[in-house]
Amino acid sequence: MGIQITPSILNSDLSRLADEVARIGSADWVHVDVMDNHFVPNLTFGPTMLESLSRHTDIPLDAHLMIEDPDRTAIEYVEAGCGSVTFHVEAAGAPVRLARELRAHGARAAMALKPATPVEPYEELLPELDMLLVMTVEPGFGGQKFLDLCLPKIRAARQLIEKHGVETWLQVDGGVSLETIERCAEAGADVFVAGSAVYSADDPDRMVQELRAVAEAASSVE
Ligand code: DX5
Ligand code: ZN
Numbered sequence: 512m513g514i515q516i517t518p519s520i521l522n523s524d525l526s527r528l529a530d531e532v533a534r535i536g537s538a539d540w541v542h543v544d545v546m547d548n549h550f551v552p553n554l555t556f557g558p559t560m561l562e563s564l565s566r567h568t569d570i571p572l573d574a575h576l577m578i579e580d581p582d583r584t585a586i587e588y589v590e591a592g593c594g595s596v597t598f599h600v601e602a603a604g605a606p607v608r609l610a611r612e613l614r615a616h617g618a619r620a621a622m623a624l625k626p627a628t629p630v631e632p633y634e635e636l637l638p639e640l641d642m643l644l645v646m647t648v649e650p651g652f653g654g655q656k657f658l659d660l661c662l663p664k665i666r667a668a669r670q671l672i673e674k675h676g677v678e679t680w681l682q683v684d685g686g687v688s689l690e691t692i693e694r695c696a697e698a699g700a701d702v703f704v705a706g707s708a709v710y711s712a713d714d715p716d717r718m719v720q721e722l723r724a725v726a727e728a729a730s731s732v733e
Contacts (some may be wrong), residue, residue: 512542512544512555512678512680513639513700513701513727514536514696514703514723514727514730515540515680515702515717516537516538516539516703516705516722516723516726517538517540517541517542517573517682517702517703517704517705518535518541518542518651518704518705518706518709518715518719519542519543519544519684519704519705519706519709520532520541520542520544520546520576520579520706520710521544521555521652521653521704521706522653522654522707522710522711523710525617526530528564528567528708529564529567529568531710532564532568532570533568533668533716534716535570535571535709535715535716535719536716537716537720537723538546538549538570538571538719539569539571540570540571540572540573540582540594540595541562541564541570541571541572541573542573542684542704542706543556543558543564543572543573543574543575543591543593544575544577544653544706545557545561545575545576545577545578545588546651546717547577547578547579549578549579550570550577550578550579550599550601550602550650550722551577551650551651552651553577553651553652555647556588557665558584558587558588558591558669559591559593559658561574561588561593562590562591562592565592565593565706566592568620570593571593571594572592572593572594572595572597573594573595573597574588574596574597574618574642575595575597575623575684575704576588576596576597576598576599576602576651577599577651578599578602578652579603580602581598581599581601581603581609582603582604582605582608582609582632584643585598585609585612585613586613586616588613588624588643589590589613589616589617589618590616594618594619594710595621595641595642596613596620596621597621597622597623597642597644598621598622598623598635598645599622599623599624599625599679600623600645601624601628602626604624604683606622606636606639607702609614609641609727610622610636610639611639614641617660619642620639620640620641620642621640621641621643621644621680621682622636622640622643623643623644623645623646623650623684624643624644624645624646624664625643625649625650626646626647626648626649626658626660626661629664630643630645630664630667630668630671631667631671634671634675637671637672637675637677637679637696638675638677638679640677640679641654641678641679641680642679642680642681642682642702643658643668643672643680643681643682644667644683644684645664645665645680645681645682645683645684645700646661646680646683646684646685646686647663647683647684647685647686647687647691647695648684648685648686648732649685650685653680653706653707654706654707655685655686656686657686657687657688657691658663658683658685658686660696661683662694662695662698663698665681665691665695665699665700666698666699667682668669668674668681668699669698669699669700669707669731669732671701672699673680680701680702681699681701681702681732682700682701682702682703682704683695683700683702683703683704685705686703686705687703687708688705688707688708688722689708689718689722689725692714692722692726692729693725693726693728693729694704694729695697695726695728696726696727696730696731696732697729697730697731699729699731699732701730701732704723705718705719705728709722718721
């Protein structure tokens with residue numbers, strides 16, 4: 512699939528969301544951070560907003576669910592039009608069943624790991640997943656500093672993906688910028704969320720293109 516850039520709209524002007532999404536025409540996906548004020552100390556959007564946004568853009572939606580009990584509501588995000596739905600393993604009661612349900616409903620199934628959650632215990636789940644998200648900040652807010660301590664986990668995840676011969680994409684999220692994307696790409700990530708780096712740029716779409724160029728040059732993925 513190659514390198515993909517999935518800008519997060521969390522730090523965009525949320526009162527003009529359709530216009531803000533129109534400013535990132537080169538993006539592969541729009542990353543939408545769903546927060547419930549329980550799993551993380553912040554509150555954002557629900558499926559109704561995503562359903563509305565999906566009618567205003569042709570770019571597919573990548574929902575990142577930072578919510579408790581995703582087993583109960585994740586399918587609502589598929590029904591709202593999201594092409595990819597990511598749940599946190601720390602919050603899911605039955606991650607295998609949930610991943611299978613997401614796929615059965617026609618979405619890409621993805622699972623996220625917080626910075627302190629290791630990847631090795633979930634090695635056998637990789638064939639069930641279309642994407643693994645390694646968080647590179649503690650989830651909850653945009654604009655935080657990239658955590659270098661997550662780089663060995665990105666490397667380990669890439670090795671496990673190769674060992675199992677699966678097509679699982681490896682996404683990183685948090686503090687990704689022109690300064691940090693190179694080391695993520697070298698470590699084996701191939702899908703990059705960037706929020707404040709994109710929306711604090713004068714030209715967000717040019718920033719998407721610049722991030723893609725740096726990641727492609729540094730990528731260790733075949
Ligand atoms: C953090 C979110 C991220 C965030 C990224 O909990 O999951 O998607 O919006 O924003 P930056 O790129 O500013 O760290
Ligand atoms: Zn996110």
